[in-house]
Amino acid sequence: MNALWAMMGLIAAAFVGSVLVGRRGQRRHGLASGSEPVLVGFLLGPTVLGLVTPGLLELFTPLAQVGLGWLALILGLDYGWVDRRRIPVLRRIGGTLAGVLTLAVVAGATFLLLRRLQFTGVPWWQDTVRWIQAGGVGAACAETTRHAVRWVADRVKAEGPVTELLLDLSDADDLGPFLICGALFTLEPPAGLRWATHPGVLWAGQIGLGVAIGLLTALLVSREFRSRSLWGVLFGTSMVAIGLAVRADLAVLTVGFCMGLGLSAVSRHRQAIRALVLPAEYPLRLPALLLAGARIDVGQVPFLTWLVPGILAARLVAKALVAGCAALLYPPLRRAGPPLVPGLMACGPSSMAIGLAFALRFPGPVGETVLVSAAAATILGELVAPAGLRSALRRAGEATTQTGPQPAAEVAA
Amino acid sequence: VSGTGEHRRGANRGVELLLLAVLVGLMLLASRATEGGGSPALAALGFLLLAGTVVANVLEPIGIPHLTAYLLTGMAAGPYALHLVDHQTVQDLSPINALALSLIALAGGAELRISMLRSTARSLLWAMLVQNVAVLLLMSGAFFALRSFLPFARVLPLTAVLGVSLLWGMMGITRSPAATLGVLSQTRAKGPLANFTLGFVMTSDVVVVVLLAVVFTVARPLIEPGSPLSLRSFRELGHEVLGSVALGSTLGLVLAAYLRFVGRQLVLVFVALGLVMTQVLDYLRFDWLLIFITAGFVVQNLSKQGDRFLAEIERLGEIVYVIFFATAGAHLDLRLLGQLWPLALALAFARAGCTWGAGQVASRLAEDPPALRRWGWSGLVSQAGLALGIAAKIQAEHPSFGTAFAAMAVATVALNELVGPVLFKTALDRTGETAAQPEPEVAAETPAT
Numbered sequence: 001m002n003a004l005w006a007m008m009g010l011i012a013a014a015f016v017g018s019v020l021v022g023r024r025g026q027r028r029h030g031l032a033s034g035s036e037p038v039l040v041g042f043l044l045g046p047t048v049l050g051l052v053t054p055g056l057l058e059l060f061t062p063l064a065q066v067g068l069g070w071l072a073l074i075l076g077l078d079y080g081w082v083d084r085r086r087i088p089v090l091r092r093i094g095g096t097l098a099g100v101l102t103l104a105v106v107a108g109a110t111f112l113l114l115r116r117l118q119f120t121g122v123p124w125w126q127d128t129v130r131w132i133q134a135g136g137v138g139a140a141c142a143e144t145t146r147h148a149v150r151w152v153a154d155r156v157k158a159e160g161p162v163t164e165l166l167l168d169l170s171d172a173d174d175l176g177p178f179l180i181c182g183a184l185f186t187l188e189p190p191a192g193l194r195w196a197t198h199p200g201v202l203w204a205g206q207i208g209l210g211v212a213i214g215l216l217t218a219l220l221v222s223r224e225f226r227s228r229s230l231w232g233v234l235f236g237t238s239m240v241a242i243g244l245a246v247r248a249d250l251a252v253l254t255v256g257f258c259m260g261l262g263l264s265a266v267s268r269h270r271q272a273i274r275a276l277v278l279p280a281e282y283p284l285r286l287p288a289l290l291l292a293g294a295r296i297d298v299g300q301v302p303f304l305t306w307l308v309p310g311i312l313a314a315r316l317v318a319k320a321l322v323a324g325c326a327a328l329l330y331p332p333l334r335r336a337g338p339p340l341v342p343g344l345m346a347c348g349p350s351s352m353a354i355g356l357a358f359a360l361r362f363p364g365p366v367g368e369t370v371l372v373s374a375a376a377a378t379i380l381g382e383l384v385a386p387a388g389l390r391s392a393l394r395r396a397g398e399a400t401t402q403t404g405p406q407p408a409a410e411v412a413a
Numbered sequence: 414v415s416g417t418g419e420h421r422r423g424a425n426r427g428v429e430l431l432l433l434a435v436l437v438g439l440m441l442l443a444s445r446a447t448e449g450g451g452s453p454a455l456a457a458l459g460f461l462l463l464a465g466t467v468v469a470n471v472l473e474p475i476g477i478p479h480l481t482a483y484l485l486t487g488m489a490a491g492p493y494a495l496h497l498v499d500h501q502t503v504q505d506l507s508p509i510n511a512l513a514l515s516l517i518a519l520a521g522g523a524e525l526r527i528s529m530l531r532s533t534a535r536s537l538l539w540a541m542l543v544q545n546v547a548v549l550l551l552m553s554g555a556f557f558a559l560r561s562f563l564p565f566a567r568v569l570p571l572t573a574v575l576g577v578s579l580l581w582g583m584m585g586i587t588r589s590p591a592a593t594l595g596v597l598s599q600t601r602a603k604g605p606l607a608n609f610t611l612g613f614v615m616t617s618d619v620v621v622v623v624l625l626a627v628v629f630t631v632a633r634p635l636i637e638p639g640s641p642l643s644l645r646s647f648r649e650l651g652h653e654v655l656g657s658v659a660l661g662s663t664l665g666l667v668l669a670a671y672l673r674f675v676g677r678q679l680v681l682v683f684v685a686l687g688l689v690m691t692q693v694l695d696y697l698r699f700d701w702l703l704i705f706i707t708a709g710f711v712v713q714n715l716s717k718q719g720d721r722f723l724a725e726i727e728r729l730g731e732i733v734y735v736i737f738f739a740t741a742g743a744h745l746d747l748r749l750l751g752q753l754w755p756l757a758l759a760l761a762f763a764r765a766g767c768t769w770g771a772g773q774v775a776s777r778l779a780e781d782p783p784a785l786r787r788w789g790w791s792g793l794v795s796q797a798g799l800a801l802g803i804a805a806k807i808q809a810e811h812p813s814f815g816t817a818f819a820a821m822a823v824a825t826v827a828l829n830e831l832v833g834p835v836l837f838k839t840a841l842d843r844t845g846e847t848a849a850q851p852e853p854e855v856a857a858e859t860p861a862t
Contacts (some may be wrong), residue, residue, distance in 0.1 A: 062452055194448045216432055220467070229466055232731045236463030240436065243456025247447045 006056050009290075035348045035378045037286050041293020042375070052294040060291055061360060062246070067288030069242035069256040071353050074281050075174050076214075076260020077274055084271070087168045095172025098326070099142045102318040103176055107138025109314030110307070110373075117303045128187050129366060135184045136362075136370035139177040140354040141315045141347065141377045146170040148346030148381065152389040160398035161332045166343075166389070169326070174257070174350055181354055182206040182254030185361055190249030206245070210255040213241040214262020221269050230269075230276060253357050285349050292356035296375055300368040307369065308376045315377055319344040335396040342388030346381040347374075426471050433467045436460065440490075440497045454505040457498040461487060461739035462732065469735075476842070478834040480595035480738045485831075487742020498743045506740050512687035513737035514798060517591045518702050519683070520726045521615050522665075522709020523719055524594070530616075533609050536779040536789070540613055543775040544793060545586050545620055548767045549628075553582030555763040562756055565817035576635030577814065580807055583628040584800050584822055585764050587621055588614045589833065590706075592795035595734045596837050598727065604846035605785050610792030610837065615706055618799070619654065622700060625803065626650035629810075636811060653700050661704040664690075665711025672718035679725040702799070741797060741830070750824045757824035764829065768793050784844045791840035795833025796826045 044051045080087050087095075111134035115124065124130075149170045153163050186199035186206075197205070217237040221230055238259065245255040264270050298304055323340045327333045333340070355374030359367035393399040440460050444453075469482035490497040530537065557578040560566040566574050593614045597607055626647055634640055664686075671682065690701065713719035750757065772790030775781075781789060804822035808815030841847045 062455060066455065192447045194446050216435065219428065219432055220463075229470075229731055231728075232462055232466045232735060235732060236459045236461075236466065239455055239459025240439070240463060241459070243453065243459050244439070244443050246455055247443060247453050 006052065006060065035289060035352060035382065037289040038293035038296075038352055038375055038378060041290040042296050043293075044290075045294035046297055047299070057291065057295055064288060064291045064356060064360065065246050065252050066239075066242055067284050067291070068353050068357055069238060069245070069252045070277075070280065070284050071288060071349065072178060072253040072256030073238055073241075073260040074277055074284075075178070075350065076210075076257040076262075077264045077270070077277065078171070079175060079257075079261055079264065080172065081264075081274075082164075082167050082171055087172060091165070091168040092172045094326070094329070095169040096175045098144075098169055098322045099173030100176035100180075101322055101325075102173075102315065103135075103138040103142040103180060105138075105318035105321065106141045106311060106314045107134045109317075110134040110137045110311055113307060113310045117306060132184050132187050132362065133366045133369050135180065136354070136358040136366070137311055137373045139180050139184070140351045140358070140370050140374035141311065141318075142177040143173050143347050143350045144170045144319070144344045145346050145348040145350065145381070147348055148385050149389060152343075152386050152393065156390055156393055156399035158393040158398045159400065160396065162336055162396040163393060163398050165326075165330060165333060170346075177350070177354060178253050178257040179207065181357060182251040185249070185251040185254070188362070192247055192249035202250070206250050206254045207258050209244060209250075210241060210258025210260075211262035213237050213255075214259040214264075215266060217259070217263050218267035218269075221267060221273070230272070234273065234277065249361065251357060251361070253353060288356065289349065289352050292352045292359075292371065293375070295356065295359050296371055297368055298372055300365050301372045302365055302369070304372070308373065311373050312376060312380055315380075316341070316345065332396070336392035337395045339388045339391035339395065342384040343392045344385070345377075345388065346385030347377050348381070351378055422474070426474070429467050429471055433464060433471075436463060437495070437497070441495070444497060452502075452505065453499070454502050457490075457502045458506060458509065458736070460497060461490060461743065462735050464490060465735040465739040466731070476835075476838065478596050478838040479599045480592060480734055481831060481834045483735050483738035484742035484745075487739035488745055488747060489742075490739075491743035491745065491747070493745075493747035503740060503743050506736075508688060509736055510740050512684065513733045513740075514591065515687035515690070515701065515705050516683055516726055516729060516733045517594055517737065518705035519686075519709040520598075520723065520730070521590045521594050521611075522661075522706035522711075523713040523723045523726065524597075524611055525615050525706075525710050525713065526719075527714050529608050530612050533605070533612050536609055536776070536781050536785065537612050537616065539779040540609070540772070540775040540789070541617060541620060543771045543778070544613070544768065545617065545624060547771045547774070548764070549579075549582040549586050549624065551582075551767040551770075552585030552764055553578040555760065555767070556581040559756065559759060562759075563817075563821070565814045565821075569814065570638075572638065573636045576632035577818065579628050579632045579635070580818070581760075581822075583625060584803055584825075585767070586617075586624065587796055587800040587803060588617060588793050589795040589797035589799065589830070590614050590618065590702075591734075591737055591797055592830070592834050593792055593837070595738065596792075596834050596841070598730050598734065600838060600841050600846075601848035602841045602846040603848070604841075604844060605782060606788055606792070606840060606844050607846050609781075609785055609789055614792065618703055618706060621799070622654055622703065623650065654703070657700045657703040658707050660699060661707025662711050664704060665708035665715070668708060668722070669712045669716035669718050672712070672722060673716070676721075679722075680729065683726070683729065745827045745830075746820075746823055749820050750827050753821060753824040754828075757821065757828055760821070760825045761828040761832070764825075765794050765832075788840035788844055792833075792837040794829055794836050796829040800826045800829075 041052070043049055046052070046054060080092050111124075111130055114130050114134060115127070120127065120130075144166075146167065149163075149166045152158070153167070183199070183203045186202040189196065190202070193202075214237075217233060220233045220237070238256070241255050241259045242252055244250075245252045263273065267273060301307065320341045323333075323344055327336075327340075336343075351374040352371075355371035358370035361367065362370075390399065440456065443456065447453075465483040465486040468486045469477075469479035472482045472485075473479070487498075489495055492498065492500050492503070556563075556566075557574060560574050560578070566577060569577065593610055596602075597611065626649070630647070668682075672679075686705075690704075709722070712722045768790045772793070773786070776786035776789055800822060804819040804826075807822075808819040811818070838847075
């Protein structure tokens with residue numbers, strides 16, 4: 001497959017992605033997590049059909065970086081909001097803690113597993129490569145995707161405090177993983193940086209760069225800029241942010257997410273910007289996920305058969321802890337019962353984005369372990385989460401209809 | 414109130430300049446602090462886009478057209494000044510540039526309405542004849558007259574200089590559809606001058622392609638004595654023009670059908686067309702500028718989708734023009750311009766003078782209204798990619814003098830590229846065709862709760 005056909009394929013994928021989204025920004029067809037392209041990419045990639053060669057993937061690396069940066073920007077811009085409703089502060093903190101807790105449990109379990117499966121003789125506190133690998137896996141497995149929660153809620157027409165809480169928590173749990181990605185990227189000195197810098201300074205630098213460019217964007221759009229200029233300014237600043245991160249081998253996800261946060265926090269035009277960029281999310285996400293799927297090379301993951309089940313088991317335990325803590329703090333959630341645990345296992349675009357970012361930054365076993373773990377968690381989530389969420393919402397008494405697609409009339413509306 | 418408004422606008426420009434300075438500082442820091450990491454093209458693209466937009470906004474009050482501001486930004490950021498964008502990055506951005514130009518050509522074709530062409534047919538026909546034939550001959554004469562000052566022409570035999578002069582004359586009749594559309598997009602001008610310039614610049618592309626074949630055929634035996642008078646160029650011309658028009662018409666009909674029956678995600682369709690089709694069409698040796706102009710023309714005039722089509726392209730307009738002209742600015746060889754500027758200036762002056770004179774003659778023959786008679790030539794001074802493309806072709810076909818010829822062409826085109834848009838915008842302002850109402854600002858929302 002040459003570059004031209006591959007480019008056509010990616011554009012076609014983006015087009016299909018846009019067609020699959022309804023007028024209200026909700027998907028009408030497909031899987032709950034929205035991760036179908038990962039499977040297609042995996043089939044086209046070197047592991048199965050081999051149509052997408054490693055050389056071709058290299059060629060599309062800048063495109064993948066732009067896709068990742070924009071996804072992170074959109075998530076940052078939308079962080080703390082569900083549509084036009086602001087998520088209360090306590091829930092934002094709760095969601096963030098849920099993400100960090102899952103990350104810590106999965107990363108810890110992965111680290112122990114890796115040390116047990118292949119002992120290197122390096123003291124645990126100096127085993128940087130394992131920390132990056134385990135931390136990346138933790139970050140990739142931390143989320144509960146808002147897409148799956150919304151997908152199920154739309155289909156069973158769920159409404160009520162439990163549905164709202166799940167939407168809020170699943171929206172707010174991205175902060176931890178996206179920030180920690182940046183920290184993990186600095187543990188191995190970036191090849192693109194000329195000056196040696198302490199990892200802590202670099203991490204703060206990434207956050208600072210993203211926030212600063214977000215604020216700069218907000219200042220520019222708050223001036224006399226015309227509606228046509230808005231796209232130019234937004235596209236320009238995001239390209240600068242993504243481009244600088246790529247050039248210095250920093251985490252595009254962290255910089256993009258922080259830019260979105262900074263912009264969202266101070267801009268008077270948040271809703272206008274949101275309305276402008278949100279329709280771009282699915283068309284962007286689709287090619288990025290396709291590239292993520294195509295990069296999966298299970299042959300590069302050491303001890304695959306032990307590692308992946310271990311990671312998934314750790315994720316299940318972590319989500320059970322999250323569900324338990326949430327039910328303790330928020331009594332109405334208790335009505336949802338045990339099905340809530342598999343319900344929280346849903347993950348998708350954010351996980352795959354983290355997996356792809358690690359695969360691009362740490363090519364080889366480290367990056368592949370993170371990417372394959374993200375894919376495995378997504379597949380497992382796809383198998384168990386929709387049923388779990390449906391059951392949980394039904395038990396909570398918030399599901400008003402049986403499962404099935406939305407009525408045609410409503411879709412048309 | 415007016416004073417307060419002026420004060421506020423002045424303060425805004427100050428803040429924008431400050432933000433631009435921060436951005437330049439960030440880019441300078443990045444270029445010092447990074448080495449051998451990822452490609453710098455992404456950051457450079459973003460910087461050109463952003464800096465171009467800000468500089469255009471800041472320079473607007475003093476009457477500088479946006480696209481001149483984009484060019485200046487590119488020149489300042491490029492490899493010959495601040496070095497924020499290096500040579501390799503400029504090369505890496507060429508597919509984006511091709512995409513931008515294809516969108517500009519589509520928009521140009523779609524702006525051409527048959528009714529508009531009919532209303533200006535008499536003016537267009539006379540201008541087409543006089544501006545192309547007379548300027549070609551006069552510019553050939555000017556080049557011939559200046560031959561003793563041009564080191565590469567001085568050493569050539571007289572017949573060869575005649576041939577090279579004809580090639581230079583050919584370069585003189587190329588215009589810039591991108592610059593014309595860029596100025597019209599900014600000013601949203603409507604009126605006889607806007608219509609005439611648009612109609613002339615877009616349709617002259619076909620005339621230039623035909624004349625190019627004629628000039629190449631005539632000039633070759635003069636430059637290379639003994640080489641036969643070959644009609645090969647005409648065969649290629651037939652293939653190129655007829656093939657491009659046929660393909661453009663088909664593409665236009667397909668686009669119209671898409672708009673009618675699907676009508677979604679036009680941005681993706683345009684990106685696919687721009688990035689992929691330009692590669693395929695180059696391989697097929699078609700003139701893709703002509704293809705896209707024809708496609709836009711077909712959508713506008715043979716379907717009911719024209720206005721919607723134009724509106725969709727205009728949504729991308731700001732980004733497309735900034736990228737195209739800022740990259741063009743970064744591409745300009747300022748060192749070369751520094752060396753050749755006296756001769757380049759003389760040739761650019763000669764061309765502007767010939768264009769003005771030809772405009773006067775054509776306007777009298779066509780009995781144009783006074784405004785057109787006075788300013789009709791102003792939109793024909795800009796030059797850009799088409800002239801440089803012809804120079805590159807001459808460089809490839811005549812290696813003995815081609816490099817020096819192309820360098821001279823780059824220097825002259827650079828001047829025309831900078832001055833032309835200013836002249837055209839001034840003319841539109843003076844004739845009162847510039848839109849009175851500026852584009853609305855983005856409305857601020859009520860504070861979120």
